[in-house]
Structures are given as C-alpha cells and as structure tokens.
Amino acid sequence: MAKVKKAPRPKAQTPKGFRDYFGAEVGERKAMLDRIAAVYHRYGFDALESSAVETVEALGKFLPDVDRPNEGVFAWQDEDETWMALRYDLTAPLARVYAQHRNDLPLPYRRYAMGPVWRNEKPGPGRYRQFYQCDADTVGAASVAADAEICALLADCLEEVGIPRGDYVIRVNNRKVLNGVLEATGVADEGQAAAVLRTIDKFDKVGEAGVRELLGKGRLDASGAYIDGVGLSEAQAAPVLAFLTSRGADTTETLANLRDAVGDSAAGAEGVDELAQIADLLTAQGYGPDRIVIDPSVVRGLGYYTGPVFEAELTFEILDEKGRPRQFGSVAGGGRYDDLVKRFTGQVVPATGVSIGVDRLLAALREKGRVGGTPQGPVVVTVMDRDRMADYQSMVAELRAAGIRAEVYLGNPKNFGNQLKYADKRHAPVAVIEGAEEKAQGVVQIKDLVLGARIAESASLEEWKERPSQVEVPRDQLVARVQEILDGQA
Amino acid sequence: MAKVKKAPRPKAQTPKGFRDYFGAEVGERKAMLDRIAAVYHRYGFDALESSAVETVEALGKFLPDVDRPNEGVFAWQDEDETWMALRYDLTAPLARVYAQHRNDLPLPYRRYAMGPVWRNEKPGPGRYRQFYQCDADTVGAASVAADAEICALLADCLEEVGIPRGDYVIRVNNRKVLNGVLEATGVADEGQAAAVLRTIDKFDKVGEAGVRELLGKGRLDASGAYIDGVGLSEAQAAPVLAFLTSRGADTTETLANLRDAVGDSAAGAEGVDELAQIADLLTAQGYGPDRIVIDPSVVRGLGYYTGPVFEAELTFEILDEKGRPRQFGSVAGGGRYDDLVKRFTGQVVPATGVSIGVDRLLAALREKGRVGGTPQGPVVVTVMDRDRMADYQSMVAELRAAGIRAEVYLGNPKNFGNQLKYADKRHAPVAVIEGAEEKAQGVVQIKDLVLGARIAESASLEEWKERPSQVEVPRDQLVARVQEILDGQA
Known part of the structure; x- marks a missing residue:
C-alpha cells in the first residue's frame, strides 16, 4: 500500500509586506482617526465607507493592453471574468461613488473616509503593502473657498491630534501658476513641457542650481552619470527658476514674485489670483503664514493636481537611523483635481481634498513621546x-x-x-x-x-x-x- | 489615417455584491463597534488588527488539488507565485497570529478584533460579499471558566448596544455531549456518524419528527422528493432525540435529561459536567437562565466546535417581507475550538471565543427604532x-x-x-x-x-x-x- 504523504505544516506568517498590529498600537491609531473624524465632521463632512474591492475598470489605472492589471494593485478576476482589485487610495473610489450616486447626493458633496488601502509594491523597511489613509474631499465646489477650507481643516486636524502650532506648516502652491510659467517660457512642444514638469519634480532633491542645469544642458549626477538637460535657453528657464524661488519674506512679496514669473500668461495670473484669495480667506479666519503659507517651492503633486496644491510638513527635527538630525517632513497632502469624475460621466466636476498619512503622523507623535509608553493592562x-x-x-x-x-x-x-x-x-x-x-x-x-x-x-x-x-x-x-x-x- | 477609437467610459458601479455606506450608517456601525470594543476591553481583551490579506496556506481552507483556490474566498497570486487571499473571518487570522507570535504573547492570550471580512459567494438580497465581524477569543485557556466568561461577555455586549434584558437569550450546548450521545447510539461506522451529525444539523428546519424519520428510514421532503434516512434503529436513534429534546423546565432538569441521553459514555459525562460548571459559574455572577440558558436544541456550529457552543438570539418578533411576524433570530455565535493552532505548530492549543454579527445586530436595532432616524446635518x-x-x-x-x-x-x-x-x-x-x-x-x-x-x-x-x-x-x-x-x- 502506498504511504499517504502528510501535507507539510503551513507557515504561520503574514504575507510579504503585511504586518499585525497589537493592543496599544491599534488603540493609538483608532484614537487618532477618531479625533480627525471629529474635526472632519465638525466641518460638515459626512462619512463614506466604500468597499475595499472595486472593479479595475472603475479604479482606472491600467492600460488596455496590459494583460493582467497587477501593476501597483492587487487584482483578480471574478467568476464572470470581471477584473476586481483592492483600492489603492480613497480618491478613486470617491470618484466612482460620486458618479454612481450623484443624483442622490447633495451638491457640493463633502465626504470623509478612513481605512486601509493596498499597494502591490515592493515592501521595504517601514513600507507596508497595506496602510491607512484618512481623507476629506469636497466634490462639486469650484470656488477656491473650498481649497482654503481644506487647508484650515488640515491645520485643525494636526493640532487636534497633538501637533502644536509651530511644529507644522502647510505650504500651498498652484498648478495654474506653473501652467502660466510654462507659457512664459515659450515652450510649445508637449514633450518638452512634460520634461520641464519632470525636472521641477526634482527640485526637492537637486535644488535651484540642479534644476537650472537640468533645464539647460544637463548635469552630472552624484553617481557620476551625465543626465541630459531639457535644452532650454537661460531666458526660457528663467520663469521656471523664478517660480520655484519666488517665496518672499511675506505673502505680498511672494505673490508679486509670482506675478513676475508668469509674465503675460492669463492662466498664470488666474493662478496667482487664486493663491491671493486663499491667503486672504485664511487670514480672515485667523490662519496666518505661521500655519499656512504660500510657497511655490512645494512641487509634490503638481503633476497630478489641476489647481491649488497643499502639503503639510512637520518642522521639528528627529534623528535618522544614523543619529543625524533631519526634518520629519510631509504628513499630509492634497489639492484640486477637476477631472476625476469626468472619466465616468463626461462632465467636469470640480473637487478638492486632502489625505492625511495617519501612520506617519503616529510615527511623528511617537518620536516626540506624545503617544506610546506602556499601556495599562487589566x-x-x-x-x-x-x-x-x-x-x-x-x-x-x-x-x-x-x-x-x-x-x-x-x-x-x-x-x-x-x-x-x-x-x-x-x-x-x-x-x-x-x-x-x-x-x-x-x-x-x-x-x-x-x-x-x-x-x-x-x-x-x-x-x-x-x-x-x-x-x-x-x-x-x-x-x-x-x-x-x-x-x-x- | 486610422481613426483612434476612444475607450468607452467606465461604469460607475460597485462590484457585484459590494455596497457603499453613507453618513449615519457609517456612524451607527462605528458607535456599535466602539461600545462592543469597550466591553471587550473592560473584560481584559487586547485589540489585534491583522491585515486583510493572508496567504492561502495560512487560511488553510483549500484542498491541495484545487488549481485555483477561489472557492469561497477572493484569491490571487503574488509576484513570487504565492497564493494570497482576503480573510473570510477573524478566527483563521487569529490562529496564524498566535502561532507566529506565541513566544511574545501572554498566555492565555485574550484578544478582540473587528473589521471587514470577505466571502466569494453568490450575493443575494441583504447578503454582501464584504461585511463586518467583531470577535473576542481567549487562546490557551482550557478551563470552562473561559467559556462561561465569553457567555457573560456576550450578554454584556448585547445590553451595552441597546438590547434590553428579556429581548435576547444566549443558548449553550456542548459538542462533547453530542459525542457521548453518538457513543450511546452504538454507531461505530464513521460515515454513519457523519450522517447522524448532518441530520442533527437539520433539527432547526425539520424538527423532532423530521429528525426521527431522517435518522431511520428517511422522509418525503416538502418538495415531494424522498430523502434517504441514516438507517438507525429506533433504539439507536433514541439517545439523539433525547439529546435534542432534553431541555427541561430548569437547568437541573436539563442536565439530568442529558445524563440520561449520554448513558455510560465518559466523554458524554464530561460534556454534561462542563455544562453544569458553566451554569454554576454564570449563576454565581448573576447571569441566570433568563439571559444564558443550557439548551441542547442549539445545533448550529456543533460540527465545527470541539466543546461548549454558544448562540445569541434576539427573542422579539419582527415582521418579515410579507408582513408576517417572525423571531429575529441569531446575532452572535461561538464556542470552543481546540485544533486551530495545531495546523501550524502541531501543538493542541485550547481556544474559545465569540463572533458578533454587527450588521445583523444593527438591522435589529433599526427594526426596533433604537438606531436610525434622520441624522442632523451641519x-x-x-x-x-x-x-x-x-x-x-x-x-x-x-x-x-x-x-x-x-x-x-x-x-x-x-x-x-x-x-x-x-x-x-x-x-x-x-x-x-x-x-x-x-x-x-x-x-x-x-x-x-x-x-x-x-x-x-x-x-x-x-x-x-x-x-x-x-x-x-x-x-x-x-x-x-x-x-x-x-x-x-x-
């Protein structure tokens, strides 16, 4: 008789890039989410909980010629062959929800959502494939008052969870100003314009001098490789550099610098006007530049958003793994994106919102000893x-x-x-x-x-x-x- | 030049069997989860949040010869070919977590968990493929005091969320008693024993007379089809029927009836003793039979659990879709399962716990008008x-x-x-x-x-x-x- 081979014991392990959270960790995150939710609610936002699973079609991140859409998401086929996937953020589901239920929802629709999202990416130290997001968005409001409100909301949330005034700053930029700057460069070729955008994205890393070289002939990077430049003349590059370095001693000066940078561009002027309005609205409500500041050097997300862009940074220093002091950095970001619902309905629906990186914010509070410590048992x-x-x-x-x-x-x-x-x-x-x-x-x-x-x-x-x-x-x-x-x- | 065909617009729809929750619905569920969590916490249970994704191997629900393990779960392959799946409950992940972290966890380990689970099943009216569970389990405690405590915990949770005493009852049965009853029948053949178990499972539907027929020669079902019986003699079937109908006027009578039903079986006697101890412990803490009752007619889960089994039922009537009154029925269940961790470690680890069906409980409270109504806007x-x-x-x-x-x-x-x-x-x-x-x-x-x-x-x-x-x-x-x-x- 053949011996029945016993199946080997299964490994007791989380899948690669996933982890378990125990006791106090769960409680601390929950307490933070509750506090943020209370602020969102007080601002008039309504809760929305969509399912973790969406059709890949609705998420819409994939090229039609990709056979298996697992680029960046976890996806599989339903019995009827429909591709489904775990949501990778809370914004794509919002666009789907709004398009699906728009006849029943108030206009503007203000919603908040919090919960895990999933990314099919290579995990790394501190980088997990499941993590929390915590978003508030206003759909259907074209007014920059909606953007200003999101900034105020974000400041209130940070203070509510224990980041005192002075330990954070919210920087505001505007994609329309950048459009104006591109116009001012005289760059007409779309490919070249895209290259300028990609270069601007490197500003955080390479600084003003680096961007200057990259917009022009190119530069040697740290590894010794030569990076080709975009090939703009000095005169063409000037508005871009003026834009990135336009932050002045106060808002008035910054705005004046920006007006110079966009030259005659109508789109640019509109963008600068929007920033001026945002600054005015916030000042009237008591949110001065100590908390929310117009800062054109913020370039993250400029490629994605269509209008104002916000980023919240914690300004205190922490020690990195080698014991060197560094800024803690970004904990939340957002902006205006007017095209998301259009995919579904053909109509442009203005929308603006913010996403708070709860896990990073918790890490910051732990660094400062404001959460954590020994939890009390029974x-x-x-x-x-x-x-x-x-x-x-x-x-x-x-x-x-x-x-x-x-x-x-x-x-x-x-x-x-x-x-x-x-x-x-x-x-x-x-x-x-x-x-x-x-x-x-x-x-x-x-x-x-x-x-x-x-x-x-x-x-x-x-x-x-x-x-x-x-x-x-x-x-x-x-x-x-x-x-x-x-x-x-x- | 060939015309570029525009991609059709994506449909703005949730995947089949999924839904969105808005505003007050989200808030009501959250409030209920918070209340239950507070009770779990007060009882000494610690929060655990495992990821939504597990390896299929760890979930362990699949036959090795099934090519694609999508039977009942949503599964896909990771880049390295590992099969991953969305968790279908919170108990399988607990077994994995305990096996993985057992050297760092206290013993006994008391944990609660709440969150969505996913089932790849055919959706129906009110049946979704994502829904919430809310569990408390004690791992590593062999004593029936742990089971008794879970029953008390469940009663407290129900009252805490707004089900008053008198509107619910928790019924307790014991798989070991059933084992004793099987011994008393003299059924030695494993296949026949399994058939007896499946028949007992139908007790809720077909009642005493139906089970009697099914244990014997068989019976005509409602559709006119003849269902073959298990083929037991009247004498063999007698202990099973005695077991199912052993509930007496009080606990003492019920336990005496059960002792009769299990005859000389040592396993059966142990099971009856456990029920007696549970009843004593609960009475001492003030949980009388008006709240928690020994009731051998509860058969749900008897096949899965290895010791005491609990089920919470709401006893008030609601109107069904045709306007006829019916009992609301089960909202929570649990029991002792001593084999779950063994899959991973080879060691038997005793465990007992309960899972509260939050969405059903919310539906019950809505029926009674205890949640819901018009939410207040800003x-x-x-x-x-x-x-x-x-x-x-x-x-x-x-x-x-x-x-x-x-x-x-x-x-x-x-x-x-x-x-x-x-x-x-x-x-x-x-x-x-x-x-x-x-x-x-x-x-x-x-x-x-x-x-x-x-x-x-x-x-x-x-x-x-x-x-x-x-x-x-x-x-x-x-x-x-x-x-x-x-x-x-x-």
Whole structure:
C-alpha cells in the first residue's frame, strides 16, 4: 500500500509586506482617526465607507493592453471574468461613488473616509503593502473657498491630534501658476513641457542650481552619470527658476514674485489670483503664514493636481537611523483635481481634498513621546483555589461593573509564580489574591504592581513602610480599594 | 489615417455584491463597534488588527488539488507565485497570529478584533460579499471558566448596544455531549456518524419528527422528493432525540435529561459536567437562565466546535417581507475550538471565543427604532455676496470653535433657492443669512429649519407668532443664538 504523504505544516506568517498590529498600537491609531473624524465632521463632512474591492475598470489605472492589471494593485478576476482589485487610495473610489450616486447626493458633496488601502509594491523597511489613509474631499465646489477650507481643516486636524502650532506648516502652491510659467517660457512642444514638469519634480532633491542645469544642458549626477538637460535657453528657464524661488519674506512679496514669473500668461495670473484669495480667506479666519503659507517651492503633486496644491510638513527635527538630525517632513497632502469624475460621466466636476498619512503622523507623535509608553493592562484576579472560580469571577464582575478593566487568570493556576508573571506581561496595575485563609477571614490581598516594581527598583525602606505595595482589605472593600490604588497610579 | 477609437467610459458601479455606506450608517456601525470594543476591553481583551490579506496556506481552507483556490474566498497570486487571499473571518487570522507570535504573547492570550471580512459567494438580497465581524477569543485557556466568561461577555455586549434584558437569550450546548450521545447510539461506522451529525444539523428546519424519520428510514421532503434516512434503529436513534429534546423546565432538569441521553459514555459525562460548571459559574455572577440558558436544541456550529457552543438570539418578533411576524433570530455565535493552532505548530492549543454579527445586530436595532432616524446635518451659512466669502468663513470658524458642526455653502451661490435646498438635503438644523443690508446693520438672520418645517406642516398662526422660525440677531450673538436653537431642537 502506498504511504499517504502528510501535507507539510503551513507557515504561520503574514504575507510579504503585511504586518499585525497589537493592543496599544491599534488603540493609538483608532484614537487618532477618531479625533480627525471629529474635526472632519465638525466641518460638515459626512462619512463614506466604500468597499475595499472595486472593479479595475472603475479604479482606472491600467492600460488596455496590459494583460493582467497587477501593476501597483492587487487584482483578480471574478467568476464572470470581471477584473476586481483592492483600492489603492480613497480618491478613486470617491470618484466612482460620486458618479454612481450623484443624483442622490447633495451638491457640493463633502465626504470623509478612513481605512486601509493596498499597494502591490515592493515592501521595504517601514513600507507596508497595506496602510491607512484618512481623507476629506469636497466634490462639486469650484470656488477656491473650498481649497482654503481644506487647508484650515488640515491645520485643525494636526493640532487636534497633538501637533502644536509651530511644529507644522502647510505650504500651498498652484498648478495654474506653473501652467502660466510654462507659457512664459515659450515652450510649445508637449514633450518638452512634460520634461520641464519632470525636472521641477526634482527640485526637492537637486535644488535651484540642479534644476537650472537640468533645464539647460544637463548635469552630472552624484553617481557620476551625465543626465541630459531639457535644452532650454537661460531666458526660457528663467520663469521656471523664478517660480520655484519666488517665496518672499511675506505673502505680498511672494505673490508679486509670482506675478513676475508668469509674465503675460492669463492662466498664470488666474493662478496667482487664486493663491491671493486663499491667503486672504485664511487670514480672515485667523490662519496666518505661521500655519499656512504660500510657497511655490512645494512641487509634490503638481503633476497630478489641476489647481491649488497643499502639503503639510512637520518642522521639528528627529534623528535618522544614523543619529543625524533631519526634518520629519510631509504628513499630509492634497489639492484640486477637476477631472476625476469626468472619466465616468463626461462632465467636469470640480473637487478638492486632502489625505492625511495617519501612520506617519503616529510615527511623528511617537518620536516626540506624545503617544506610546506602556499601556495599562487589566487588574488580574489570581486563582489560589481552582474550585472557587465562581468567587474570582464574581470579583471581576464587580470590578467591571465599576468600570475597572479586570480579568481572572484563566491559565493553569497550579504555579502561582506563572500567574504573577502573566500579570507582569499584561502590564497589570494590580493583582488580587484570595487564598483559603483570606476567604475564611473575609479579606483579600491587593498588590499594587506599579508601586511594587518601583520599590523593587529604587525605593528606600521608609517609602516602603509608608506605602506598602500589598494591602489586606475586607472583601467588601475590594472595588473601592482597587479604585483608590488606580487613582494613585494615574 | 486610422481613426483612434476612444475607450468607452467606465461604469460607475460597485462590484457585484459590494455596497457603499453613507453618513449615519457609517456612524451607527462605528458607535456599535466602539461600545462592543469597550466591553471587550473592560473584560481584559487586547485589540489585534491583522491585515486583510493572508496567504492561502495560512487560511488553510483549500484542498491541495484545487488549481485555483477561489472557492469561497477572493484569491490571487503574488509576484513570487504565492497564493494570497482576503480573510473570510477573524478566527483563521487569529490562529496564524498566535502561532507566529506565541513566544511574545501572554498566555492565555485574550484578544478582540473587528473589521471587514470577505466571502466569494453568490450575493443575494441583504447578503454582501464584504461585511463586518467583531470577535473576542481567549487562546490557551482550557478551563470552562473561559467559556462561561465569553457567555457573560456576550450578554454584556448585547445590553451595552441597546438590547434590553428579556429581548435576547444566549443558548449553550456542548459538542462533547453530542459525542457521548453518538457513543450511546452504538454507531461505530464513521460515515454513519457523519450522517447522524448532518441530520442533527437539520433539527432547526425539520424538527423532532423530521429528525426521527431522517435518522431511520428517511422522509418525503416538502418538495415531494424522498430523502434517504441514516438507517438507525429506533433504539439507536433514541439517545439523539433525547439529546435534542432534553431541555427541561430548569437547568437541573436539563442536565439530568442529558445524563440520561449520554448513558455510560465518559466523554458524554464530561460534556454534561462542563455544562453544569458553566451554569454554576454564570449563576454565581448573576447571569441566570433568563439571559444564558443550557439548551441542547442549539445545533448550529456543533460540527465545527470541539466543546461548549454558544448562540445569541434576539427573542422579539419582527415582521418579515410579507408582513408576517417572525423571531429575529441569531446575532452572535461561538464556542470552543481546540485544533486551530495545531495546523501550524502541531501543538493542541485550547481556544474559545465569540463572533458578533454587527450588521445583523444593527438591522435589529433599526427594526426596533433604537438606531436610525434622520441624522442632523451641519449649520449652513449661506452666501449672499460672493465677495464676502471671508465673512462667511469667519462665521463658521466661530461656530466650529464652539463645537458646533457648521459649513459655508460652497456651491454656486447665484441661486439662493438652491442654497436652501442644499441645507434641506443636508438636514441642516439652522441656516444663517447675512446680506448686504444685514452686514450694514451689523446683524444676521438665523433660520430654524426644524421649526420651519414643522410650522409649514401643521402649526397654527399663534404658534407661528409665538416662536417665529427666523430671527434677526446682532452679529456678535450668532454663536450663542445658534446654540440656543440647537438646544431647543434636541
């Protein structure tokens, strides 16, 4: 008889690029999302929860000639051959939702959404293939008042989650100004215009001098390779450089510099006017340049957006993995995109919004010690006599009824040391002990584990005497006494 | 030149079996999840959030000879050919997480998890391919005290979300008792034993007489087809029927009936003892049979679980789609499953837990009118003069700073009627109006839209005079007056 080969045991592993979140990590993210949601709601935005799965057609990121659309997304075919995929952001689903339900939705439609998105990308350190986004968008409002509002909203959110004023700045730029600048260069060829755009995208990395070279003849990069330039003359490149470096001492100066940079371009003038209006609206509401600033050096997203572009940066320094100080950088971005719904309906629907990178923001708060630390576990009622489980369960029932997080030790109670080790691993603030003797006397022992740990570390004998880490109290004072100890620890 | 064929517009549609959730629906579910999480937390359970994506190997639902594992799940291959899938529940990921992280986790490990799960099934009315689960499980506790605690936890959760005592019951059964009953039948053949199990599963549908026939010679079903029976003798079938109908007037009677049903079976006696212990533990904590009852007629899940099995049912009647009263039925279930982690590690790890069907529970509360109703929208500040957007934005900034949900109308302000229609569609409680005249006089108009609607419907002239739905107040009293109106509406 042939031997039946046993299947090998499955590996207990998350798929590559995915991870698990435990306890306090989950709670901290939830608390942050709740706070942001409260601000979004106060601004009049309504919640929307679309499903994680969309048709690839609706996501619309793929070329028709790609056989299997897994470029960047996780995709598969449904039984009826329809390609489906996990959403890669919350904006593409919003466009689909708005197009699908537009007859029932208010106009403008203000919605917020939060939840995981998925990217089929190469994972790296700190880069996961599932992460949270947290967006607010206004669909159907052409007015720059909508853009200004998004900026104010973003500032309020950052402060609400614990980034104080002064530790962040929201920079605002405008794609229309860039269009004006392109006009001013006199570049007519579309390919050349695209090359200028790509070059501008490198401003963050190569700086003014680098962009100047790249717009002209080209430059040697750090690796020694020669990068061909766009081939503009100095005169042609001038408006672009003027644009990127136009930030002045104050908004008035910045706007004047921008007007110079766009020259006679009507589109450019419109863009500068929009920035002026945004600055005025924000100033009137008390959001000055200490929080939200017109800054044309912000180039991220300029290729994607069609009007104003926003980016929130944290301005404090952190230490990088090599211990060198660096700016924390970007935690949120957004802007105006007027073409997303058009794919579905043929109609241009103006839209503007912002996406907050919750995981990065949490990382920033952890860096600053504003979230994190040791989470508090439950009060652990130990089991001295396994036949009296009902007694112990009654104790936790009383504690829970008083709103105190509590549990009975449910492992094998034989080894009491394991119970205390368990309480320690759970970061239990208090352990309760009731052996046969205590039961007979109608008392319980209450161990202050936080104080106990402190005493074990450092306390003097006097302190120990003054406030012993274990007390014996009548059984009917259990809840009151535990509460007292918890209050003392807080 | 060949004409470039334009790609057709994508359809703006959710994939089949998926849906969008808007505004209040999202908020109501979130509120319910928050309440349940608070109870889970108070019981000492820690949050766990695993990713939506698992390897198919870890989910372990598939036969090795199935080429494409899309039976029941949404699955696809990663770049390195690994099959991945969306989780279909929260228990399979827990087994993987526990096996992967067991050296770092406390023992017992008590975790809760909530989030969407996905099923690749045929969608139907009210049946979606993405829905929420909300689970609490204790891993590594062999004691039935852990099972009893899960039952108490479930009762507390139901009451916490608004199901009053008397409107629900949690029924408890035990797979071990069933094993004893099978022993008592004398059925030795595995195939026949499996057939008995499948027959028991039909008890809910066909009742005692139906099961009696199906265990014996067979029966004619409703459609007129003859269903073959398992072929047991009357004497063999007797313990099974005794088991299913063993619920007595009280727990003592039920347990006595069960002892009769399992005869000499040691496994059966162990199962009955476990039920007795669970009942005792719960009674000691104040959870009597009005809330949690030993009821061997609960057969759902008996095939899956290895020990105690729980099911929460709502006992009130609702009207079905044809207007006939029927019981609302099951909203949560769980039990002990001791084999899940073994797949990964070879070690048997005892585990017990519960899964609450959040969407069904919400449906129940909506039926009873305990959630739902018209959600309140934001205060809408209308735009009479588009050049004074900054004034209007300042108003909402003041309202928001006072914690009042508010927004400026951001659509085209030309047609004032559209602004009021918008406020109506948003269920705005109040609209604020400041035209040029008001501005000059330093006042604003505040329209109570809730009262306005009521007056339009039914009010007498006297009422209208006494409390007009529109008032003019000095600009600096805007916030106070709006707050007053909102308080009056509450």
